[in-house]
Amino acid sequence: APLNYDSPQEIAQFLDSFGIAARKRWGQNFLINRGAREKLIDLLCLSPNDHLLEIGPGLGAMTYQAMTHQLAGVTLFEIDPAYQKILREFFSRHPHFQVIDGDVLQTWQPFIAQNNKEISYKILGNLPYNISSAIIQLLAHTPFSIAVLTVQKELAQRLMASPKSKNYSSLSVWSQCNFSIQHHVNLKAGSFYPQPNVDSAIISLTPRQPLQPQLLAILDHLLKSAFAHRRKILRHNWQNLLQGVMLALPQEEFDAILRDQNISYHMRAEEIDSETYLSIAKAIAISLE
Numbered sequence: 001a002p003l004n005y006d007s008p009q010e011i012a013q014f015l016d017s018f019g020i021a022a023r024k025r026w027g028q029n030f031l032i033n034r035g036a037r038e039k040l041i042d043l044l045c046l047s048p049n050d051h052l053l054e055i056g057p058g059l060g061a062m063t064y065q066a067m068t069h070q071l072a073g074v075t076l077f078e079i080d081p082a083y084q085k086i087l088r089e090f091f092s093r094h095p096h097f098q099v100i101d102g103d104v105l106q107t108w109q110p111f112i113a114q115n116n117k118e119i120s121y122k123i124l125g126n127l128p129y130n131i132s133s134a135i136i137q138l139l140a141h142t143p144f145s146i147a148v149l150t151v152q153k154e155l156a157q158r159l160m161a162s163p164k165s166k167n168y169s170s171l172s173v174w175s176q177c178n179f180s181i182q183h184h185v186n187l188k189a190g191s192f193y194p195q196p197n198v199d200s201a202i203i204s205l206t207p208r209q210p211l212q213p214q215l216l217a218i219l220d221h222l223l224k225s226a227f228a229h230r231r232k233i234l235r236h237n238w239q240n241l242l243q244g245v246m247l248a249l250p251q252e253e254f255d256a257i258l259r260d261q262n263i264s265y266h267m268r269a270e271e272i273d274s275e276t277y278l279s280i281a282k283a284i285a286i287s288l289e
């Protein structure tokens with residue numbers, strides 16, 4: 001390996017030799033737990049036709065592990081200019097390797113759009129905490145076969161939450177409509193250097209049937225309004241629902257869709273499961289066609 005990725009001392013010295021330190025604002029916590037890195041890569045089941053996309057590679061701890069496999073392509077998305085340079089030095093001799101510089105929230109969509117629609121990516125990331133859910137939302141518009149991610153434990157709980165639990169939110173429903181989500185293992189803060197204040201979890205996502213943009217927009221609108229005030233009933237949260245993407249839907253049709261799904265206006269958003277929300281959104285999309 002180009003660096004001893006298990007050793008906080010060596011990482012600190014290495015950063016020091018470039019006159020840099022791990023930056024909190026970019027969520028720079030390196031995964032120093034070798035077993036966890038191996039687990040992440042194993043979960044990807046890499047094979048020679050795979051094109052790997054890694055979000056936030058840092059100093060390349062997981063990249064190195066992934067590159068022990070033959071791959072059709074490796075693309076890294078890294079915001080820190082110092083790390084971009086280091087990654088190129090470490091890995092550029094590998095064919096089909098590239099680093100996309102900048103904020104992944106800006107660079108992801110253009111990268112996906114300019115590439116061959118036939119490519120199906122595998123995605124890897126020990127995600128920076130503050131933008132993890134924004135990154136997961138990018139994946140709804142990405143062709144991929146599996147994403148293996150490390151996220152804050154609380155985010156994993158929100159993504160996987162069931163109706164009526166305190167973590168159940170519009171993000172839970174949205175994610176469950178778009179992906180099958182699996183929780184693999186929790187990681188203590190000590191698996192990282194520097195140690196974050198929170199525990200993490202390794203999760204994987206596989207896409208369900210992709211939802212058309214119009215359907216996604218309806219689902220978004222429905223969920224944002226439903227969960228706007230958690231303690232209030234749907235009659236309150238949905239009183240101004242028929243605007244924006246749903247402007248053209250007559251009230252009677254919406255009411256009929258709810259009746260079909262056995263949903264009453266006296267229910268709260270948290271009582272409805274993600275499959276029912278998806279069915280409602282699909283019925284609305286059909287009515288609007």
Ligand code: SAM
Nearest residue numbers: 026029030031056057058078079103104126128
């Ligand atoms: N993958 C490395 C590891 O496991 O040791 C580092 C993971 S660290 C939690 C998060 C990484 O994401 C850092 O390298 C950080 O610079 C990068 N990062 C933070 N915000 C980013 C953004 N908006 N776009 C791209 N990379 C970002």
